[in-house]
Amino acid sequence: MNNPQRKKVMLLSIHLPFPVNHGASLFNTYKLATWLHGHHDLFFACFLKGEDKKYKDAFLQDTGITQYYFEELNVERNAFNLLKSYLLGISINMLRNRSRTFREKIAAIANDYDVIVVDHYEAMQYVPDGYKGKVVFRTHNAEYLIWSRYAEVETNPIKRMVINQEARRIKQWELHYVRRADLVLGAPNDNENHEPDPEKRAAKFIEFLHLGQDEQIQLPVPVWEQTELALVYVGTLSWEANIDGLIWMVEGAWDTWKAQFPELKLYVIGKNPDARLIDLAARYEGIVLTGFVEDLEDYLPRCRVNVIPLRFGSGMKVKTINGLCRGIPMVSTSIGTEGLRVTHEKDILIADEVEDFAAQTMRLLQDKELWKQIAMESKKTAAAHYTWDSLYKILEKNI
Numbered sequence: 003m004n005n006p007q008r009k010k011v012m013l014l015s016i017h018l019p020f021p022v023n024h025g026a027s028l029f030n031t032y033k034l035a036t037w038l039h040g041h042h043d044l045f046f047a048c049f050l051k052g053e054d055k056k057y058k059d060a061f062l063q064d065t066g067i068t069q070y071y072f073e074e075l076n077v078e079r080n081a082f083n084l085l086k087s088y089l090l091g092i093s094i095n096m097l098r099n100r101s102r103t104f105r106e107k108i109a110a111i112a113n114d115y116d117v118i119v120v121d122h123y124e125a126m127q128y129v130p131d132g133y134k135g136k137v138v139f140r141t142h143n144a145e146y147l148i149w150s151r152y153a154e155v156e157t158n159p160i161k162r163m164v165i166n167q168e169a170r171r172i173k174q175w176e177l178h179y180v181r182r183a184d185l186v187l188g189a190p191n192d193n194e195n196h197e198p199d200p201e202k203r204a205a206k207f208i209e210f211l212h213l214g215q216d217e218q219i220q221l222p223v224p225v226w227e228q229t230e231l232a233l234v235y236v237g238t239l240s241w242e243a244n245i246d247g248l249i250w251m252v253e254g255a256w257d258t259w260k261a262q263f264p265e266l267k268l269y270v271i272g273k274n275p276d277a278r279l280i281d282l283a284a285r286y287e288g289i290v291l292t293g294f295v296e297d298l299e300d301y302l303p304r305c306r307v308n309v310i311p312l313r314f315g316s317g318m319k320v321k322t323i324n325g326l327c328r329g330i331p332m333v334s335t336s337i338g339t340e341g342l343r344v345t346h347e348k349d350i351l352i353a354d355e356v357e358d359f360a361a362q363t364m365r366l367l368q369d370k371e372l373w374k375q376i377a378m379e380s381k382k383t384a385a386a387h388y389t390w391d392s393l394y395k396i397l398e399k400n401i
Contacts, residue, residue, distance in 0.1 A: 254356030
């Protein structure tokens with residue numbers, strides 16, 4: 003007998019969410035896909051970019067998904083494609099995720115499905131105009147806000163003008179797509195940016211957090227005596243917000259830290275670091291670019307402070323949530339804690355000026371009691387607010 007609560011669901015994404023340890027965005031899409039597959043009849047469609055092709059079979063074996071459509075697509079971000087996006091009236095990232103054959107495939111089968119769940123705004127362009135089912139838009143970020151904040155810290159006036167123009171174009175399309183959707187799943191701060199009116203926001207926007215690996219909550223807090231005088235940063239090292247934040251922190255604080263702690267190290271974890279980060283590590287002694295790390299436990303328990311030096315971005319930062327779950331005391335900018343239920347001096351230290359960021363980090367490097375308090379309280383915060391079970395209940399109610 004058919005389960006009346008089991009629906010035919012299509013999930014559209016712009017990338018293959020696998021391997022899950024290749025980034026927070028992939029991990030969140032993977033968790034969404036596996037839940038939908040377990041509770042509904044799922045058809046999954048996405049692009050294969052870069053090395054994705056070699057992981058697709060492992061993804062299908064891991065998830066058990068049998069209905070799918072994959073299409074290889076690699077469109078560079080360059081001046082020619084930026085101009086082309088202007089001519090088409092779309093954002094550069096929409097162009098980089100634009101395919102006629104993908105559109106035709108989705109349009110041909112869309113009306114066979116009760117619900118289309120769209121992961122990332124760039125994939126919303128594939129919801130057919132005549133589709134009559136339910137459209138659920140999982141936003142991930144207020145993307146335009148990332149670009150507008152990026153423009154605020156950019157010093158080159160021409161580049162700043164181009165970035166601001168891109169922010170305006172993205173905002174136009176994001177707002178168009180949230181109006182098109184029947185339901186919008188997003189972080190609370192992103193929902194407010196996409197719909198400032200509280201009544202309208204209550205009608206179709208649901209708080210749906212961008213979470214991390216909540217199983218880390220069960221791991222013990224590292225032992226102070228077994229930690230090194232070391233900082234750790236985990237992130238996508240080709241992403242501009244991460245590059246900018248690391249350069250800002252190191253250029254503004256590293257000499258101060260090394261003067262007091264000559265043996266201090268900074269482990270920067272992530273694959274394919276940008277050339278500017280390679281240069282940064284060459285100029286400052288003690289900075290280690292680890293490359294891709296299969297198991298973060300090889301580094302996290304021995305590092306005393308987790309640093310989140312972000313100067314722009316939007317949404318909820320999974321690297322911060324992961325830090326709460328793991329219990330490695332953190333120093334973050336307010337951008338890194340945006341939308342999170344954290345409190346300065348309780349479960350995290352927050353500083354927006356680089357001198358204060360340096361000072362707060364030094365407190366954790368040398369104050370054992372403060373370090374232990376922040377570590378224990380961060381795990382309590384994660385357990386109370388940032389588990390996947392709470393999100394699954396939202397999906398169960400609204401899909």
